Amino acid sequence: MPGLTRGAGVLPDDPVDKAVGETVKFNTTLTSSAGNPFGAIVWSFKDKKIFEAGLVNFTDPGYEGRITVFISTGSLELRKLTLSDRGIYSVRISQGPDEHEDTTTLNVFERVIDVTVNANSTDVVEGSSVSLSCSVSSGSSLSFRWMNRSSELTASDRVQFSDGNSTLTITPVNRYDQGPFRCHASNPVSDDISDPFDLTVSYGPENTNLSVDPLKEHYVDGSDISLFCSADSRPDAHFTWFLNGDQLPGSGSELKLTNIQERQSGNYTCQSFNNKTLRSDTSMQLSVSVLERISGASVTPSTNQAIEGNSFKLTCDADGSVLTREWKKNGSDLTLAGHMTFYEEKRVLSFEPLNKTDMGEYSCNISNLVSSMEAKYSLVVNSLDQIPPPPPCGAGCIAGIVIACLVVVGAAAGVGYYFYRKKKSQGISSTRREGGGGQDNSTSTGNKELNYADIATFQRKDGGSVQLRPQNETSEYAQVRGNNNAPGTSSLPTYNAHMQRAKRQAPQPDETQPYAQVRKH
Incomplete structure (x- = not known):
């Protein structure tokens, strides 16, 4: 039964996408034949007739030179497309008693050209905010996708999109947001991607770590060691060094200690500082122990005469960093008896009192973790009656005593003569008055x-x-006593005479x- 057929698949159902400047052809599913020719073909754009063929032939002036209709199929070809060509196209074809009509949609897009990324700041601090925008020099009906390295970004608590996804905002920024970022812009007919865009994200310092090479529990004085400080930081951190809280000269990630001495023992720390974030971080303490080698070990007695019943001490000393002292007697570990005591961390061994059984060879082993040294002392305990008498006085000894006596006698004679002369002069003065x-x-x-x-x-x-005085007053005089015996002739005393004289009792004042x-x- 003849009639009008609408939407019977004369034209494609899906829209047709084309770029500006391209050519589009709307193909129909109909075919004219000699036995069943087309009576008329009419094409319209947005309900405006742009072409007609049949009894009347018509082409819209705006399409002159750009449009072609194929009479055998009724298809339409449109060239040099512009954005104004996009919209709905319809065709009506009569064939015999039947009339066919259908529509289709043409989408025209500008090609995407020159995609670029910009940011409100390219040097940001971790924890702050940054916005990136994507733009094109040409393109229409655009879609945007963002990539960080090789991963596509999606919206989250930190990541937001705006302006049709052309703007990316990250709040707060972390160190992994440094990129490279890329913006992918596209439409149905073209796509393009931006060049890599990098953010400089400053962060840290943190995880400041201190290490030493070589790693030892204790170091011998004179050794060379190096301390290394590292931190997670961008840009690289600056380092300051401290020993027991006092700042050391110099900076840098390495602190070289050459010919290290015991006074350089202590707790070392390093502090890192970022001049972009204006933040600092301090490492854990690293303890460095420097020990001086043991040298000059000795065991010295408190007296050279070790007498039974008296107090006696042995002192164990040495140069260097003394950590431990161990005593032995006759090669075996020393066991303290009741009268023996250690003082000053075994530096002094005291005998209160000294016994005969204390005789023997005493050894003291002085050590630290890098060296040791042993010193010995042979203790001989004497009884009081065993102490040898002093050696007899020889010729030299006697001569010394005689010279000393002469000096004393000469000094006494000089003093006596001085007082004699003084007294005599006073007497003469008195008699002259x-x-x-x-x-x-x-x-x-x-x-x-x-x-x-x-x-x-x-x-x-x-x-x-x-x-000179009143007549009724009398004068009083003191009584003067002394020895008025005439001195005898003196001669040098013999040794025996000197010893006898020394034993005499001194004369008493009365x-x-x-x-x-x-x-x-």
Whole structure:
């Protein structure tokens, strides 16, 4: 039964996608034949007739030179497409008693050209925010996809898309967001991808680690060691070194210690600093122990005479870093008896008191973790009666004693003569003073009594007188005692005479004899 057939598959069901400048051909499924020719073919775009063939032939002026209709099939070819060509196209073909009509859609796109990525900042700090935007120099109806390295980014708590996915925002940025990033722009007729775009993400420092080479529990003084500091940081961290909390000179990731000494023992740390993030981090402490080799070990006694019943000590000493001391007696570990005691971490071995059984060879082994040394001492314990007497005095000894005695005698004689001269000059001065009104000056009565005049007035040359004290007052004098025996002739004493004289008891003060008595007149 003849009639109008709509949408009976005359044209393709799916839209047709083409790029600007390309050619599109809308093929129909119909075929004109001699027995059943087409009566009329009409093509319309957005309900506007652009071509007709049949009883009337018509081509829209806007399509002159760009359009061709194939009479045998009714198909339409449109060349040099523009964006304005996109839309719905319809065809109506009459064939005999039947009339066929169908529509199709043409999509026209600009090709994607020159995809680029830009960012609001290319140097960011971990924890901050960054936005990247994708643009093209040409392209329409675009879709965007973002890649970080080889992985496609999807929306998450940190990653957001906007502006039709052309803008990528990351909040907060972490160190793995440094890229390279790529933007893939596409439409149904073309696609393009941007060049790699890198972000510089500054982070750290963190995980600051301190190591030493060579690694040992203890080092011998004079050794060379190196400390190394590392940290996770971008850009590279700067390092500062500390010993027991005090900053050391120099910087860098390596600290070289050459000819290290015991004073350089202690806890080392390094501090890392990032001048971009303005953050710092400090390592764990690394303990370095430097020990001086043991040298000059000795065991010394408190006295050279070890006497039974007295106190006695042995002292074990050495140069270097002394950590332990171990004592032995006669080759066996020393077992302390009740009268023996260690002091100062076994530095001193004390005997209180010393016994005969303490005799023997004592050895002290001084050690540290890098060296050791042993010192020995042979202890001989004497009884009090076994102490040898001092050696007899020889000729040299006697000569020394005689010289010493002469020096003492000479000094005593000099002092005595000095006082004798002084006393004599005072006596002469007193006898020269004469004057009226005083008592007479009388001479000495023997060698045990001495009389002086009591001068009350003094006669001047002009006949006048000077009164020295009131007439009714008397003078008092002290009693002077001394030895007035005449000295005998002296001679050098013999050794025996010197020893006998030394044994005499010193004369007592009340045994002295008076030189004279001073009495008042």
